[in-house]
Amino acid sequence: MYDATGVRLHAGRQAEVLNQLIVELPRDHPLTDSRPLRDSLGHTPVQVAVGALLGMVVGYAHFNMWLISQGVDL
Structure with a gap:
């Protein structure tokens, strides 16, 4: 239960932030073509x-x- 609510939920929230950072990168940055991280990891x-x-x-x-x-x- 700790893993479902703690570790994975926070990893999902961190993935949301990282995805938003990639969206805000300049168009010519190499990471703009990368696929988004999964952000629905925890419960x-x-x-x-x-x-x-x-x-x-x-x-x-x-x-x-x-x-x-x-x-x-x-």
Whole structure:
């Protein structure tokens, strides 16, 4: 979760700044023909929280289905 919200999100924001710097270069600069960096690398804290919640719900459901398949009474 730290990587998704911290490292990759900040790398994406840095890519946005670098892309803007390339746009502002003079037309004859060699880097003006380079392709833009990907700036959608990380997740917002809300996306990470929803993903964690979804993972817990799916894990709980799968565990209960496994218990039922083993004949355990719930």
